Amino acid sequence: MQKIILLIASVAISTWSAHAQAPAPSTQHANTRFEQLGPVLPTPNTFRTASGAPGKDYFQNRADYDIKVTLDDINQKITASEAITYHNNSADALPYLWLQLDQNLFKPDAIGNVAKTNSINADRGASMRQIDPNSALAGKDYGHKITSVRDQSGKALKYTINQTMMRIDLPQAVSPGKSVTFTIDWNFKIIDAKTVGGRSGYEFFPKDGNYIYEMAQWFPRLCAYNDVNGWQNKQFLGQGEFTLIFGNYKVAITAPSDHIVGATGELQNPAQVLTATQQKRWNEAKVRGDKPGENPVQIVTQADAEAAEKAKPGDVKGTKTWIYDAKNVRDFAFASSRKFIWDALQPTVEGKRVWAMSLYPKEANPLWGQYSTRLVAHTLKSYSRRTIAYPYPVAYSVHGPIGGMEYPMMSFNGARPEADGTYSVGTKNFLISVVIHEVGHNFFPMIVNSDERQWSWMDEGLNSFLEGLACLEWDANFPAHGIDPQYIVPYMQLDSSQQVPIMSSSDNILPGTFGPNAYTKPATALNILRETVMGRELFDYAFKEYARRWAFKSPEPADFFRTLEDASGVDLDWFWKGWFFGVQPVDQSLVKVDWFQPNSQNPDITKAEARKAAQQRLNTISKQRDALSKDETVVSQDSTMRDFYNRYDPYAVTEEDRKKYQDYLASLTTEERLLAEAGTNFYTISLKNKGGIPMPVIVRMQFEDGTDSVARFPAEIWRFNDVSIKKVITTSKKVKQWTLDPFYEIADINTEDNSFPPVAQPTRFQLFKQQGRGAAAGPNPMQQQRQSSPAKQGTGRN
Structure with a gap:
């Protein structure tokens, strides 16, 4: 009798002490880890509330653009003029306006280029790029050439260019609630994207002598003025992307008459730029896209494109002007080439027909013809379910020199098969992921308009998370490593000096870590929230609420953090601290298990x-x-x-x-x-938090009879002692093996101490055998099979 009574008493004392435990020693951090973020986050106000929603005084300015642009296919040059109407919805009078001149990044003396670091390795020699990181810019005379800035009456306005920013001084300040209209004329040489790099430019195809143009960051555009920063005129250094405002666009694009032009917005004059055959195919595509297995309609076929690319720049006289109209967008991009194949569907997305389109050269087939447009349609449907219904009339996927970049209604995507039309599974998976990712950016940041210049994770991280879910909805076996906790472990294993917190300015993320820091770590964190911390129902509701609250508005990190807590009722401040504000890893250890029986x-x-x-x-x-x-x-x-x-x-x-x-x-x-009488087993598990981030404890019990069970405890289990804890678990069966994090869901960086009794892990070794060095990788399996069965070979192009 004494033994069982003692056991019951010890449980009661343990329960009481959970409420009366003394403050943790100085070696522990529970009080700070589980205290609220309040002092760290901006103070709520009438612009942005404590709940994470826009406040009653929230405002955003807007700019409407009327642009006329000509593409010079012979000299690879843009010449354009624009009339901008700027609407001041703030309570402040604005004596000047700031605009972005992103093409100035490609001047050799731009701050983003001069600030690049480099070194020479004496043992290995050095390339010209290592000696001079900007060697590809030498003598090219890239950058915006502003030829005129005038007010609505035609009078010249004073302006000052500071690197990638331009300030226009107004004769009188724009008063609250008022607008001002002015015009700018400019031109610039288009960069060779393959040589220079960047987010837009041209690609030259020596075989047929033609170009693909993917044009973005091509026009002077307004900076954002808001309640957080005033003017967000932080220089464009190349890594931190763009902080923009919404507006309406009317853009007339003049290109060679044999070019196909796609752009942000709806084409306003199809009868003037499309042939009768193309218009017929256009109309056929309007009713395609809702049935499984329904393939896109080719508005411009591969045969059409191959016939067009027999001409060279300058061979075809005359031009066509394609007019596009886009409502309530934050940017505008376009693509142009005589090489383009053009296919389209018009699936129903949340009750509304939306164009899903692709532009690509024959070099992209057979991959693009089979997958691209279907992926566009899939992405719009998947993201719309999880955020808001896609509001725009069209979404493009365009193949050319850019590996992956996003703009409203338009994305530039890579993934090109081999010359014989075969491709590896890696190339196929990259196409699937990059199209979903870049089309998905229509939601973040094109609709939920975060400040990319400051917070890359707010668009890249959130979008990478949704990309992972959409990839798995496309194919349950897709390797969606970007949201799988196991795959962020190598990054989190890095020394803290080689990391910066997710909550770091975009341009200050350390070289070589931008991908994990801005993309996969926040994406993985959100997946852990959804699967382990909050559960799918609570997370999905809160995430959708964030998208609904901030659609066509400009949220800050605090708005995201607060909304997810507000809409779910889950205190997540400890999570934001660990995953977003710090660089410590997750590392739980199962030290020992004591077994008791009454x-x-x-x-x-x-x-x-x-x-x-x-x-x-x-x-x-x-x-x-x-x-x-x-x-x-x-x-x-x-x-x-x-x-x-x-x-x-x-x-x-x-x-x-x-x-x-x-x-x-x-x-x-x-x-x-x-x-x-029950023969109950009591186990006391002793745990250590060696990494720093407190996380839920998930422990699997494998019983002697061959069955198993999983116990889950919330992260708050560490709130009184975030270094070392004990927990009593009661079972009716005897446990033969204990395992922490059995499903690899918390990104534990060391799983070797997650078992009790310890499970020996074999160290693999290979018998020594002399082998040659420098052996080349073999061809892809598709290519191997084609080479072994020559009778089945086709042209390799659809």
């Missing part, structure tokens, strides 16, 4: 156990050997030497034993009696 006092059990234990203690090696000669002992040979004790069995159950047991049971409560 003493039932049942003599049939206790004496049988005592007999078994005595037999085990007496089963020494000497006893085993002496047993061979036991019949030779005196007592064995002479019965007169035996008495009562030679026949006495101390482990036999007596009537007195049974009476005491019944008296004992009568003294117990019903709950205590059930506990005593």
Whole structure:
């Protein structure tokens, strides 16, 4: 009786101490880890509320553009003019306006280029790029050439260019609630994207002598003025992307008459730029896209594109002007080439028909013809379910020199098969992921308009998270490593000096870590929130609420953090601190497990156990050997030497034993009696948080009968001691193996100490064998199969 009563008492004391425990020692950080973020986040105000929603005084300025642009296919040049109407919806009078001149990044003396670091390795030699990181810019004369800035009456306005920013001084300030209209004329040489790099430019195809143009950051555009920063005129250094405002666009794009031009917005004059055949195919595509297996309609076929690309720049006289109109967008991009194949569907997305389109050269087939437009349609549907219904009329995927970049209604995507039309599974998977990712950017940041110049993770991280979910909805076996906790482990294993927090300015993220920092770590964190911390139902509701609140508005990080907590009722401040504001990893350790069982006092059990234990203690090696000669002992040979004790069995159950047991049971409560009779097992697991980030504890118990069970405890289990804790787990079965984080869901950087008893992990070694060096990688499996079956080879192009 004493043993079971002591056990019950110890549980009661443990429960009380959870509420009365003394403050954690200085070596622990529970008080800070689980305190609210309040002092860290901006103070709520009438612009941005404590709930994470826009406040009653929230405002955003806007700019409407009327642009006329001409593409020079012979000299690879843009010449354009624009009329901008700027609407001041703030409460402040604005004496000047700031605009972005992104093409100035490609001037050799731009701050983003001069600030690049480099070194020479004497042992390995050095390339020209290592000696001069900007060697591709030398002598090219890239950058915006502003030729005129005038007010609505035609009078010249004073302006000052500071690197990638231009300030226009107004004759009088734009008053609150008022607008101002002005015009700018400019031109610039288009960069060779393959040589220079960047987010837009041209690609030259030597075989046919033609170009693909993907044009973005091509026009002077307004900076954002808001309640957080005033003017966001932080220089464009190349890494931190764009902070923009919404507006309406009317853009007339003049290109060679044999070019196909796609752009942000709806085409306003199809009858003037499309042939009768193309218009017929256009109309056929309007009713395609809702049935499984329904393929896009080719408005411009591969045969059409191949016929067009027989011409060279300058061969075809005359031009066409494509007019596009885009409502309530934050940017505008376009693509142009005579090489383009053009296919389209018009699937129903949340009850509305939306154009899904692709532009690509024959070099992109067969991959693009099979996958691109179907992926566009899939992305719009997947993201719309999780955020808001896609509001725009069209979404493009365009193949050219840019590996992946996003703009409203238009994305530039890579992934090109081999020259023979074969491709590796890696190339196919990259196409799937990059199209979903870049089309997905229509939602973040093109609709939920975050400040990319400051916070890359707010668009890249959130979008990478949704990309992972959409990829798995496309193919359940897709390797969506960007949201899988296992795959962020190598980054989180890095020394803290090689990382910066997610909450770091875009341009200050360390070289080589931009991908994990801005994309996969926040994406993985959101997936952990959804799967492990909050659960899918609460997370999905809160995430959708964030998109709904901030659609066509400009949120800050605090608005995201607060909304997810506000809409879910889950305190996540400890999570934001660990994952977003710090660089410590997750590393839980299962130190040991202590096993306890209540003493039932049942003599049939206790004496049988005592007999078994005595037999085990007496089963020494000497006893085993002496047993061979036991019949030779005196007592064995002479019965007169035996008495009562030679026949006495101390482990036999007596009537007195049974009476005491019944008296004992009568003294117990019903709950205590059930506990005593059930043979319950009590295990105390001892855990350490060696990494720093407190996370939920997930432990798997594998029982002796071959079954298993998983126990889950919230992160708050660490709130009184974030270094070392113990937890009692009760089971009716005996546990033979314990495993922490059995499903690899918390990004634990060291799983070797997650088992008890420890499970030995083999160290692999390879028998030494002399091998040649520098062997080239073999062809992709598709290419191998085609080479082994030449009779089945096709042209490799659709």
